[in-house]
Amino acid sequence: MPLVNFGSILGFAEEIEKQHLKFLSQASGNPDCDQHRALFEALAKSAKKRVAEVQRVRRENVSEMVLAAIEGFERDAYQVKVEDGSAPALAQLAAKAEALAERSVCYYQKAAERLQGQADVARAMKGLAKKHAKEKKKLAALLLN
Numbered sequence: 001m002p003l004v005n006f007g008s009i010l011g012f013a014e015e016i017e018k019q020h021l022k023f024l025s026q027a028s029g030n031p032d033c034d035q036h037r038a039l040f041e042a043l044a045k046s047a048k049k050r051v052a053e054v055q056r057v058r059r060e061n062v063s064e065m066v067l068a069a070i071e072g073f074e075r076d077a078y079q080v081k082v083e084d085g086s087a088p089a090l091a092q093l094a095a096k097a098e099a100l101a102e103r104s105v106c107y108y109q110k111a112a113e114r115l116q117g118q119a120d121v122a123r124a125m126k127g128l129a130k131k132h133a134k135e136k137k138k139l140a141a142l143l144l145n
Contacts, residue, residue: 003073006118009111010058012075013128016104017054019082021047023100026085027093036090036142043097043135050128057124070114078107094142101136105129 003009024047027033028040080103085093108129112122 001075002071003075003111003114004069004071006061006070006115006121007058008075009070009073009115010054010121012078013054013107013111013125014051014058016078016107017047017051020097020100020104021051023082023085024097027097030086030088030090030093032088032090033093039138039142040093040097043138046131046135050131053124053128057121061118061121073110073114078103091143094139098136098139098143101132101139104132105136108132 003012021044024040024044028037028044030040033040080100082100083096085096088096108125112125112129115122115125
């Protein structure tokens with residue numbers, strides 16, 4: 001399904017962040033993650049803040065929704081199936097969370113490119129990409145331990 005305008009790009013961004021929030025919240029309650037519960041809780045808290053940030057960006061830039069259509073940006077490339085985070089072992093959870101973060105980095109970087117004409121929104125998308133990149137590093141470190 002194509003992401004054809006500002007509203008669809010930000011709507012999908014909100015979907016992504018809600019997926020992260022749900023997965024990380026479930027992971028923080030997983031018994032296999034007891035020793036890393038604080039990390040997963042902090043990541044879930046960050047995801048909750050990002051949901052609010054995406055909603056704020058959308059709300060504050062609602063007038064931008066009527067601008068020119070965006071072509072060649074498909075959400076299919078960024079859709080992933082998110083399993084229940086309360087069941088798998090720690091290594092599987094960390095790997096899946098890292099993959100979700102990588103997907104988000106790619107999505108937000110591409111969205112920033114597509115929204116270059118809207119400087120504030122593009123800057124917000126780049127900021128979200130950076131936040132996910134930091135999260136990905138934390139998860140990669142967890143996998144190395």
